Amino acid sequence: MAIEKSKAPAAPKNKGGGFSSIEQIQQSDLNREDKLAAIVTWFKNSGRYKRVAKKLNKEDLEWFVEQWAVHYSELEDLNAAEEEMLEVMIMTKIRLEDNVAQIKQLKDREESILKQLNLTPGQELDIDDEKQRYFFEVIQTNNKMAIDLNKDYKELTMQYEKIQRAMNSTREQRESYENIGADSFLTLVKQHNDRDIRKQSGLYNERMKLANENKKQDFKRPHLFADNNEQPILMDGADYKKIVNSQETPNEE
DSSP: OOGGGGGSSOOTSSSSSGGHHHHHHHHHOOOOHHHHHHHHHHHHHHHHHHHHHTTTTTHHHHHHHHHHHHHHHHHHHHHHHHHHHHHHHHHHHHHHHHHHHHHHHHHHHHHHHHHHTOOOTTTOOOOOOOHHHHHHHHHHHHHHHHHHHHHHHHHHHHHHHHHHHHHHHHHHHHHHHHHHTTTOHHHHHHHSHHHHHHHHHHHHHHHHHHHHHHHHHHHHHHHEEEESSSSSSSSOHOOOHHHHHOOOOOOOO
């Protein structure tokens, strides 16, 4: 989808649909569909795209570009380290999808063999029969490959989750130091000045106040402890004075 050049200053041709930087695309007032299209165009003119294109087939490359654009539109100001993690994360996801597809192919092949022999899954093959013995060896090879693929799948899943955690951790650190993606003070003031939000905040604070007061009164009621001593869990000065006075006895003359 073409993007109007008038929405950005003079920029090199064929760069992000007229935008001179990825920041301009992210900060533009384009709708989500047009913004994704602009990010895709920008990415396809990058050195990273040319490098990734050498590793993937056409279908996987298209999916990589799609995922890159989606992630980039949701995460602002990605630095170089985060871009590297994003690339590895998407590549790992592609390997996971390929792994699942291969496992399915193995299962389909086994079902096809059993169908040819008029057998049901789990039914034993007659290895004395030459034809069934051949297919038995094929199924055994299939099963070994499936075991290896399942092992790879678990390892890839762990790797994918590890990259996700690292990505989230990096973003959280940057947000805490650089305030990326965080609400500014003026934004918070504006939200609080909104009548509906202010009303909700007031109701929440009132409920919290009543809950704290009820809990306080519960703690101030006498509780029986393990040593058979019956006293409140929480006491203020007046409560403590009452207990002391009740325990005092007149001095003997």
